[in-house]
Amino acid sequence: MTTIRKASQKDAKELFGLIKELAKYEGQLQYLKTDLNQMTELGFSNVKPPKFEAIVVENKGVLIGYVTYTWNYSIWKGSTYMAIDDVFVCKQFRGNNIGQKLMQYAKDLCASNNIELIKWEVESNNEKAIRFYKKLGAEVNKKSIVKWHLT
Template identity: 45%
Template sequence: MNGIKIRHATSKDVTVLFDLIMAIAKHHNQEAYVLTDKDELLKEGFGEAPKFYVLLAEYEKEIAGYLSYTWNYSIWNGKNYMNLDDLFVKEKFRGLKIGQELIQRAKSLCANESSGLMRREVEKDNHKAIQFYNRLGAKMVEKGIFRWI
């Protein structure tokens, strides 16, 4: 894996995780939309019944990025599917295939759950992300997303 190690985050990683969340928000100029904090992440992600999971990528023992996901259920498919939330690699580690390794590990986890379906939402104008996911074998399905707040 060329110095890349992928592992699940633990409660000891909450500060690192929060920093990564803020880094991706800053990258997209969306810091104002981050409403969570470290206590919330600890409670909801690392308690008895986690609501989300996180894969951390280390490159030469330094945290390089992360992928967060949840498990949802599809009534039509009759099974769980993995919903990818965030995928982020720090700028200094880009080009080292860390994002690809995170996706591959997520695909492995998905297969182990006998799910076979991963889902990722991408902004229509995020052409780099669309190319990245296409290169890794994902197919874009255009649907409208409605939100109630």
């Protein structure tokens, strides 16, 4: 039995563990600069608004997946949108529609707040993820992402 819900402070340690698991899976662990204390403070403390929020999926009391996101504003659209940072489901639970349910929860959360757009990035060579997102009805465009690291 799985439960999908918004994350709370009690989820911080397990959520951080899943974030590390994703970074390791992607071969990006060396780029993970946040830590549990920072993540807890900025996402689950008295910072208003929080710097990020999360949706988690729980199976038998253990977190097995998540979506992290922020709320951003589009100058061109003149409205707020959800910017998804990460989507992750533990390997042994993939293929059970959990990712689809997480994304539906995100969509429903937006709808309940009159938000009409969700944006996120996917690596251009991640064909499996692109197929998954297209199956959800998402539009995948070829716009390039530009990064400018200042330190």
